Amino acid sequence: xxxxxxxxxxxxxxxxxxxxxxxxxxxxxxxxxxxxxxxxxxxxxxxxxxxxxxxxxxxxxxxxxxxxxxxxxxxxxxxxxxxxxxxxxxxxxxxxxxxxxxxxxxxxxxxxxxxxxxxxxxxxxxxxxxxxxxxxxxxxxxxxxxxxxxxxxxxxxxxxxxxxxxxxxxxxxxxxxxxxxxxxxxxxxxxxxxxxxxxxxxxxxxxxxxxxxxxxxxxxxxxxxxxxxxxxxxxxxxxxxxxxxxxxxxxxxxxxxxxxxxxxxxxxxxxxxxxxxxxxxxxxxxxxxxxxxxxxxxxxxxxxxxxxxxxxxxxxxxxxxxxxxxxxxxxxxxxxxxxxxxxxxxxxxxxxxxxxxxxxxxxxxxxxxxxxxxxxxxxxxxxxxxxxxxxxxxxxxxxxxxxxxxxxxxxxxxxxxxxxxxxxxxxxxxxxxxxxxxxxxxxxxxxxxxxxxxxxxxxxxxxxxxxxxxxxxxxxxxxxxxxxxxxxxxxxxxxxxxxxxxxxxxxxxxxxxxxxxxxxxxxxxxxxxxxxxxxxxxxxxxxxxxxxxxxxxxxxxxxxxxxxxxxxxxxxxxxxxxxxxxxxxxxxxxxxxxxxxxxxxxxxxxxxxxxxxxxxxxxxxxxxxxxxxxxxxxxxxxxxxxxxxxxxxxxxxxxxxxxxxxxxxxxxxxxxxxxxxxxxxxxxxxxxxxxxxxxxxxxxxxxxxxxxxxxxxxxxxxxxxxxxxxxxxxxxxxxxxxxxxxxxxxxxxxxxxxxxxxxxxxxxxxxxxxxxxxxxxxxxxxxxxxxxxxxxxxxxxxxxxxxxxxxxxxxxxxxxxxxxxxxxxxxxxxxxxxxxxxxxxxxxxxxxxxxxxxxxxxxxxxxxxxxxxxxxxxxxxxxxxxxxxxxxxxxxxxxxxxxxxxxxxxxxxxxxxxxxxxxxxxxxxxxxxxxxxxxx
Ligand SMILES: C[S@@+](CC[C@H](N)C(=O)[O-])C[C@H]1O[C@@H](n2cnc3c(N)ncnc32)[C@H](O)[C@@H]1O
Numbered sequence: 001x002x003x004x005x006x007x008x009x010x011x012x013x014x015x016x017x018x019x020x021x022x023x024x025x026x027x028x029x030x031x032x033x034x035x036x037x038x039x040x041x042x043x044x045x046x047x048x049x050x051x052x053x054x055x056x057x058x059x060x061x062x063x064x065x066x067x068x069x070x071x072x073x074x075x076x077x078x079x080x081x082x083x084x085x086x087x088x089x090x091x092x093x094x095x096x097x098x099x100x101x102x103x104x105x106x107x108x109x110x111x112x113x114x115x116x117x118x119x120x121x122x123x124x125x126x127x128x129x130x131x132x133x134x135x136x137x138x139x140x141x142x143x144x145x146x147x148x149x150x151x152x153x154x155x156x157x158x159x160x161x162x163x164x165x166x167x168x169x170x171x172x173x174x175x176x177x178x179x180x181x182x183x184x185x186x187x188x189x190x191x192x193x194x195x196x197x198x199x200x201x202x203x204x205x206x207x208x209x210x211x212x213x214x215x216x217x218x219x220x221x222x223x224x225x226x227x228x229x230x231x232x233x234x235x236x237x238x239x240x241x242x243x244x245x246x247x248x249x250x251x252x253x254x255x256x257x258x259x260x261x262x263x264x265x266x267x268x269x270x271x272x273x274x275x276x277x278x279x280x281x282x283x284x285x286x287x288x289x290x291x292x293x294x295x296x297x298x299x300x301x302x303x304x305x306x307x308x309x310x311x312x313x314x315x316x317x318x319x320x321x322x323x324x325x326x327x328x329x330x331x332x333x334x335x336x337x338x339x340x341x342x343x344x345x346x347x348x349x350x351x352x353x354x355x356x357x358x359x360x361x362x363x364x365x366x367x368x369x370x371x372x373x374x375x376x377x378x379x380x381x382x383x384x385x386x387x388x389x390x391x392x393x394x395x396x397x398x399x400x401x402x403x404x405x406x407x408x409x410x411x412x413x414x415x416x417x418x419x420x421x422x423x424x425x426x427x428x429x430x431x432x433x434x435x436x437x438x439x440x441x442x443x444x445x446x447x448x449x450x451x452x453x454x455x456x457x458x459x460x461x462x463x464x465x466x467x468x469x470x471x472x473x474x475x476x477x478x479x480x481x482x483x484x485x486x487x488x489x490x491x492x493x494x495x496x497x498x499x500x501x502x503x504x505x506x507x508x509x510x511x512x513x514x515x516x517x518x519x520x521x522x523x524x525x526x527x528x529x530x531x532x533x534x535x536x537x538x539x540x541x542x543x544x545x546x547x548x549x550x551x552x553x554x555x556x557x558x559x560x561x562x563x564x565x566x567x568x569x570x571x572x573x574x575x576x577x578x579x580x581x582x583x584x585x586x587x588x589x590x591x592x593x594x595x596x597x598x599x600x601x602x603x604x605x606x607x608x609x610x611x612x613x614x615x616x617x618x619x620x621x622x623x624x625x626x627x628x629x630x631x632x633x634x635x636x637x638x639x640x641x642x643x644x645x646x647x648x649x650x651x652x653x654x655x656x657x658x659x660x661x662x663x664x665x666x667x668x669x670x671x672x673x674x675x676x677x678x679x680x681x682x683x684x685x686x687x688x689x690x691x692x693x694x695x696x697x698x699x700x701x702x703x704x705x706x707x708x709x710x711x712x713x714x715x716x717x718x719x720x721x722x723x724x725x726x727x728x729x730x731x732x733x734x735x736x737x738x739x740x741x742x743x744x745x746x747x748x749x750x751x752x753x754x755x756x757x758x759x760x761x762x763x764x765x766x767x768x769x770x771x772x773x774x775x776x777x778x779x780x781x782x783x784x785x786x787x788x789x790x791x792x793x794x795x796x797x798x799x800x801x802x803x804x805x806x807x808x809x810x811x812x813x814x815x816x817x818x819x820x821x822x823x824x825x826x827x828x829x830x831x832x833x834x835x836x837x838x839x840x841x842x843x844x845x846x847x848x849x850x851x852x853x854x855x856x857x858x859x860x861x862x863x864x865x866x867x868x869x870x871x872x873x874x875x876x877x878x879x880x881x882x883x884x885x886x887x888x889x890x891x892x893x894x895x896x897x898x899x900x901x902x903x904x905x906x907x908x909x910x911x912x913x914x915x916x917x918x919x920x921x922x923x924x925x926x927x928x929x930x931x932x933x934x935x936x
Pocket of ligand 1: 126128129130131152153154155156157158212213214215218499500501502517518519526527545546547548563567
């Protein structure tokens with residue numbers, strides 16, 4: 001064997017068709033290869049710098065392997081030293097804005113799964129992906145041509161593809177927009193008269209993207225997704241490689257047709273586990289005896305073919321054997337799997353057979369040889385997903401994840417690929433999810449003859465009892481056409497680097513927009529899942545900074561939150577003031593969502609909007625406290641503009657700081673949201689949510705909140721304009737009123753009662769629409785109690801009403817709210833004075849919402865009661881199981897103002913962890929208290 005074949009990438013002699021002079025970062029090179037050689041040498045020098053290698057999240061790999069994977073300055077399989085240079089160049093190329101230009105955008109949410117059937121999207125799989133078409137809507141909304149977009153968890157780099165596609169007319173048209181001759185993009189909207197009109201909202205033109213990920217596999221894919229190739233040369237080269245490997249290895253996939261003469265080409269082979277009968281200890285072929293071929297499924301019970309004992313797969317042991325592993329130079333144990341079915345083609349027609357002696361001979365021949373070419377042999381990382389294949393089948397090292405036949409062919413192809421343009425390797429990596437032992441037979445589809453028969457448990461490394469060995473050559477041939485879209489890419493429009501999002505080398509205040517799709521809690525363990533591909537690429541993820549919940553990595557939800565906070569803090573720094581960041585959040589637990597929200601606040605961002613996608617209707621609804629987040633959420637946050645932050649430093653101790661915050665914040669909020677023809681409630685404009693936002697801003701800045709919630713409600717009503725329970729600035733209210741005239745109804749948010757706070761909100765909405773008596777409210781309230789939180793002390797309806805609302809006792813004038821309700825709904829009560837006896841009689845005992853002054857008195861009383869209760873919690877010695885969350889909230893707030901951080905931490909330890917994790921307010925006080933205590 002030739003030595004260079006053992007070390008891929010070191011003997012690269014490029015076959016590149018690009019022989020034209022190229023300019024890169026202000027330097028001109030005679031061709032692209034000269035550009036690459038120059039920057040590789042520069043990166044090589046940089047890699048020798050120990051400080052550079054100390055950057056957190058620096059991937060695990062030798063200098064040579066990092067260089068072999070990188071294509072500097074555009075892509076580095078490590079931190080990218082040229083990012084600041086690119087940004088300076090991109091900024092200089094931006095079109096000048098007209099004088100007085102002021103950037104203003106409202107928060108925006110669109111379906112994040114749109115475009116999953118697109119061939120570009122499918123060119124390279126990854127564990128979760130946001131399609132580029134979905135991201136395009138965001139980029140078009142928030143940016144202009146030439147703007148700089150950042151994605152810190154880029155995965156396959158779809159944000160980069162989206163940024164480039166913003167310059168492609170056809171793709172923009174396919175999203176349902178119109179494009180004018182001068183490049184203005186129009187979207188369909190409803191005008192004030194309810195008519196559909198086309199309004200300009202963006203301009204055609206590429207945006208620039210900086211793509212970052214901790215995983216070298218991810219950035220390598222992202223780089224390839226975004227970098228052009230010469231498709232003619234690509235096709236020629238890949239076909240040539242396949243032909244050569246076919247010559248060498250084609251016999252490995254040959255099988256004899258049932259005519260005993262002709263030879264077919266194997267499409268796939270099914271391998272079955274072999275179990276030991278728990279009664280007679282004989283071996284049982286699982287495919288033969290455990291699969292119910294009529295029902296097309298694994299039977300619950302099956303019969304031992306030797307002793308007829310009734311068996312269940314769950315209780316059976318696999319047959320294990322030992323074998324010498326020449327790669328490891330040691331004896332290893334594996335669970336036995338035998339070939340049981342071959343699917344092959346002859347003259348384009350598919351057939352099936354049981355493996356015969358010739359098939360077994362071929363497999364035996366391959367297995368008896370040492371592999372001639374380099375292939376990865378490293379141990380799989382200790383982990384959550386890597387534990388299963390080790391436990392079930394003895395798969396502990398990367399090479400165990402492939403049959404020897406496939407390993408041979410894969411390594412043979414790679415050997416050839418190392419001698420052609422390195423940009424072609426993505427063709428190879430895109431095939432990797434179709435060649436390993438995690439593939440399994442889809443029994444349902446196989447027996448029903450419908451749908452794909454080869455599948456895998458996505459997001460895991462699970463090896464099943466019926467695993468499928470595909471034909472690597474056939475799979476590679478299939479994927480040649482997938483790379484063709486790359487001719488659309490523009491050299492240098494995007495750049496990639498590999499490191500933690502919190503340590504990326506982007507200068508402060510340079511990004512125009514950020515799109516993030518981070519890992520969510522324990523959903524997926526990217527570094528484990530990527531370890532196979534990365535082993536082939538010879539550079540591995542450094543998982544120290546990986547932002548996930550993972551027991552093996554000793555990361556709980558709070559470590560996850562801390563890691564995410566660091567990433568968000570970096571995002572905050574690099575974003576320009578007054579600009580937006582979108583965080584996509586899919587399908588997970590409320591506790592993870594709350595941790596994300598806390599991390600965003602800690603980083604300095606202010607939430608402008610949270611939207612949940614209703615997949616069935618394809619529309620978004622506003623939401624504030626998702627308790628079970630089953631939908632995709634889109635969180636829009638902004639970085640306050642410099643003006644406000646500066647003013648705030650002076651105003652923080654005064655009430656004026658509060659109103660400046662609210663005034664500035666209201667500007668960022670959507671004036672209205674629509675669902676079909678109906679106007680929707682905008683929860684961010686609700687006074688209680690405005691108050692919470694203001695408080696968390698003060699807390700993060702480390703100032704005491706200068707006013708109480710009662711004073712806030714009164715002050716808000718004096719300074720801003722209220723409509724339908726929402727607050728507006730004067731120019732916004734005009735727009736809202738106009739829109740309401742044409743849309744009519746306002747759709748209230750549906751509300752779920754799960755605790756005291758949501759019960760109060762629910763009652764407020766009920767009474768506001770219709771002031772009513774206790775006996776009217778009670779049955780409706782009882783119906784709401786099904787979802788009551790098990791840790792929350794249940795309060796009596798009377799108590800809830802007494803503490804938060806007022807009841808008209810029939811003395812004095814009928815309160816305005818009840819009067820308005822009765823006179824609009826009862827003909828005979830119309831136009832009566834407020835002391836009319838009939839009106840008084842009808843109004844008596846009805847509950848209503850107090851005006852802000854009276855509400856203040858009530859709240860003071862309630863707060864006193866809550867704090868009294870909190871005093872009791874401070875004394876408890878055992879964990880609190882059932883308690884009033886509102887009391888803990890009030891207590892934490894007071895302790896915070898008094899800088900009594902120890903009380904917050906002590907009580908937090910007494911309440912169940914899930915309650916703390918699922919409550920953004922408690923989490924905020926707790927986090928801040930822990931930080932302050934650590935710092936003092
Ligand atoms: C949900 S995926 C992103 C998928 C991407 N939107 C796409 O379309 O392919 C999350 C990514 O975050 C990366 N990641 C995890 N922790 C990270 C960190 N601290 N910094 C940067 N990237 C990280 C993972 O490697 C993974 O690729």
